[in-house]
Amino acid sequence: MNKTRLQTLKKKRKWLLMTKLVSIFYLLAISFIYLTSGSATEAHYNFVTSDSFEFQAGTWWDGSHLVFLEDEEEENVVKGCEAVKVKIPVQNDSEYGMMGSTEYEVHQTNHKNDAQIVTSGTIPALDAKEKEVITFTADKPGNYQVKVYQREGYEDNYETRTETWSKTIKVVCEEDDELKPDESTPEEKGQPGSADENQTDTEEKESTDSDRSSNEQASDDTEEVSQEEEQSQDTDMSEENKATEDETEGPSETEDDESENVEETETQSSEEQNPDEDEDSRDSTK
Amino acid sequence: MEKRANKKRKKPNFMIWLNRVFTVVFYTVLTLALFFVTISKASGGEPEIFGYQLKTVQSGSMEQEFQTGSIIAVKPGGDMTRFEKGDVITFVAEDQKLITHRVVEVVESGGKTLYRTKGDNNNAADLNPVRSENVVAVYAGFTIPYLGYFVDFAKSQNGAFLLLIPGILLLCYAGFTIWRALSELDKSKKRLDQASEAPQSES
The missing domain is CATH 2.10.109.10 (Umud Fragment, subunit A)
Structure with missing residues (x-):
């Protein structure tokens, strides 16, 4: 009995010892977990590695591709005798946004193919598929074209800036529209006006109504310069023209042909009298 | 005989001392833990120990x-x-x-x-x-x-589970000792019963 009691006592002690040990372990563990916990507890250590390498700095193509949103088939004709606002939509037709702005220029081309910059501006950086409308005021009738510079390095061309031109935009007077059929038959253009006008019309088939008005102005100017006698002659001639035209005015234009031919010869004779005047008028149409 | 008895006594003495040491450590840790937890909870913010x-x-x-x-x-x-x-x-x-x-x-x-x-x-x-x-x-x-490794491990799910193992083992051990003690009691009871029954049958 004594032995068994001793054994149980020993076991009890062992058990107590184990319990205490485990309890201390738990206490310490929980204490440390608690002490190292918190809102932003763990100290984090970063490791910075630096390396040196070379790369060529400069500009590179951002992948943008600017296009004019215009109908291929349809002609761009804007009617208006006074200053007209022309709007040309442009789109960045690519999957990439532009990394910067680019420039555009509006050119006016006349019949001698001399391009003249009317205005220029910048297109802001457009996102992929974003559109922008270029607006400019066309104060003179004529042919206009917009030139857009693609971004630097467009399609890996770093030497020069790639240009994209819009279709020609024709700005015409509305009155001119009515007279358009006359262009094919220049003889019929004998509208009431000075004799010089007729001449210029026959020379330049593509002259517009604005040209005509400028001709009139030019002829007016020359009239002021030229002698009064010539002026009176000139005006007489034009009055005669008017009179004949009034007489021959009828429903069909073909009937007027003969009488108009007569008029032309008469006007030509009057031009011979003052050649300077004629030259002036030609200059003004250029 | 006395020498033997002394030898026998020395072993339990060591165990007693070890037990006492563990008791002191346990209560010290418990007191400190309670103290720091209470203080840092009262002051708010992150847990601190002597301002660290x-x-x-x-x-x-x-x-x-x-x-x-x-x-x-x-x-x-x-x-x-x-x-x-x-x-x-x-x-x-x-x-x-x-x-x-x-x-x-x-x-x-x-x-x-x-x-x-x-x-x-x-x-x-x-x-x-x-x-x-x-x-x-x-x-x-x-x-x-x-x-830090231990603390980080203990904070993780697996770690927390592993931490429970000593506790579970302790419980198992406790259960086992109780069961053994009970079975020993049963055995001694049976022996007593058998001892008391034997003279009755003889008579």
């Missing part, structure tokens, strides 16, 4: 000063513009992480103090200088290696 915070080290950028997986003590508070070149400071980085690095340069700019910092084990200084407002503590020079 304990941090586990996650990476080796400051190795040799303190190792990865160790626990370090840092002292928070005070004038954050007081640090000089050579001090090891704990600061909040841009991504709200705490970083402990050594000050390599103190920059005074526009009435503000900026610290250029570098990990001892890094070959370059940190990219961004640290503003004094972002400094939270200074390294106190006290570190316990490897304890």
Whole structure:
């Protein structure tokens, strides 16, 4: 009995010892977990590695591709005798946004193919598929074209800036529209006006109504310069023209042909009298 | 006989002493734990021990000063513009992480103090200088290696599960001893019964 009691006592002690040990372990563990916990507890250590390498700095193509949103088939004709606002939509037709702005220029081309910059501006950086409308005021009738510079390095061309031109935009007077059929038959253009006008019309088939008005102005100017006698002659001639035209005015234009031919010869004779005047008028149409 | 008895007594004496030591340790740890927990809960904020915070080290950028997986003590508070070149400071980085690095340069700019910092084990200084407002503590020079690994492990799910094992074993052991004690009691009872029954049958 004594032995068994001793054994149980020993076991009890062992058990107590184990319990205490485990309890201390738990206490310490929980204490440390608690002490190292918190809102932003763990100290984090970063490791910075630096390396040196070379790369060529400069500009590179951002992948943008600017296009004019215009109908291929349809002609761009804007009617208006006074200053007209022309709007040309442009789109960045690519999957990439532009990394910067680019420039555009509006050119006016006349019949001698001399391009003249009317205005220029910048297109802001457009996102992929974003559109922008270029607006400019066309104060003179004529042919206009917009030139857009693609971004630097467009399609890996770093030497020069790639240009994209819009279709020609024709700005015409509305009155001119009515007279358009006359262009094919220049003889019929004998509208009431000075004799010089007729001449210029026959020379330049593509002259517009604005040209005509400028001709009139030019002829007016020359009239002021030229002698009064010539002026009176000139005006007489034009009055005669008017009179004949009034007489021959009828429903069909073909009937007027003969009488108009007569008029032309008469006007030509009057031009011979003052050649300077004629030259002036030609200059003004250029 | 007496000598034998003494020898026999010595063993239990050692066990008794060990038991006592464990008891003292247990109560000390328990008291301290309760004390610190109560104090830090009452004061609010992060848990502190004698004004120091304990941090586990996650990476080796400051190795040799303190190792990865160790626990370090840092002292928070005070004038954050007081640090000089050579001090090891704990600061909040841009991504709200705490970083402990050594000050390599103190920059005074526009009435503000900026610290250029570098990990001892890094070959370059940190990219961004640290503003004094972002400094939270200074390294106190006290570190316990490897304890951080244990704490981090204990915090994880698997760790927490493994931590339960000693407790479960203890319970099992307790159950086992109780069962054995009960079975021994049964045995002795049966013996007594048998002893009492035997003379009756004889008669």
